[in-house]
Amino acid sequence: MKGYDKKVSSMLSGGGKDIPLFKVFMPESVLEPLRHVLFSGYIGEGPVSQVFESLLARRFKNENVLTLNNGTAALQLALRLADVGHGDDVVSTAMTCTATNEPILAQGANIVWADINPDTGNICPESVRKKITPRTKAIMCVHWGGYPCDLDELNQIxxxxxxxxxxxxxxxxxxxxxxxxxxxxxxxxxxxxQAIKHMTTIDGGALACRSKKDCDRGRLLRWYGIDRTQKRKDFRCENDILEYGYKFHMNDVTAAIGIEQLKYVSDTLRKHRANAKKFNKAFKNLDNVRVLDYQSDRSSSYWLYTVRAKNRIAFMKHMTEAGITVSQVHARNDTHTAFRQFPSDLPGVDTFVREQVSIPVGWWLSENDVSRIIEAVTEFDRL
Ligand SMILES: Cc1ncc(COP(=O)(O)O)c(C=O)c1O
Structure with missing residues (x-):
């Protein structure tokens, strides 16, 4: 395919810079299981998806896990299981991928923005508490960059x-x-x-539920509301459908990739964390570039390593010129036309957006890359 490699490199870095912000992790060892499933005669959701589901359940220490075709589907299904519908309110964060908030609109519900803590990028429990009304059906939180929100406080509310x-x-x-x-x-x-997450199934997702009841209902809803375990008169025709569902299930081809990816993900996470630890140490006393606040009671997956730069535009230019790809990754959602009917004052979001930038942190960085990034950031601080 002529020009393909050049196009890919430009898509990955917004211009083909030499240290990428993201990279697809794809071990060669996926080929054998993939080949097996592809030619097995069964490529839909079946036994391989079930194995992937049980492996995820073990990792999450939660039996109630559903594999799905993407993360957006997981969010939509969660909202449906939470009985969020027309006219209900969901308190959410603007500092995220639009995939967090579009499913709320798809459910016919209203978004009520809560503010974030600019030291973490995560939703602020005190702000959430102030935004709850009798119409509120759910709170949506996002672990920015992989750093867990204040879950005790949010669960309490x-x-x-x-x-x-x-x-x-x-x-x-x-x-x-x-x-x-x-x-x-x-x-x-x-x-x-999705492609650039710690582990990828090309596209795919999962929903972990607290209750078995929600999980059982979700299992029906992910496949048109059909109970695929019930005995049927005709093996192709479903029994009675109790409520409408979606086509949100995973398939055995992508699940086979997931099973293989799971073998590597602990090592991937270890590398993200080791790089982040070096950055935390190197940047902790800088004046113009600040690290986020990381509490010792939780551990980030460091999908992103976000810093706060006093002069963000100059910082982004400096890093780009040093051959290091940087980005704000997600635009605040509340200013998108699609969400403008829910205006709110969000000073924490304003501060965060003014300063936040993510720099490469992932498994693909060599020791030399890490040193180059540290050098470029500290050099900016000295300017
Ligand atoms: C915070 C967040 N939420 C939701 C999604 C949607 O996930 P998916 O692309 O698997 O639908 C993404 C995607 O990257 C994301 O970053």
């Missing part, structure tokens, strides 16, 4: 009001909160296995 907490954990595979894996800490946690 949700339980006080008899509403659900949904975690968008699409950055946070492998993160832990007070030693518990993300995936076992709230009513719903939504994961993405």
């Amino acid at each position: 949700a339980s006080e009001h008899g509403i659900k907490l949904i975690e968008d954990a699409c950055h946070a595979f492998g993160a832990t909160y007070k030693k518990d894996p993300i995936g076992s800490c709230s009513d719903f946690a939504c994961f993405s296995f």
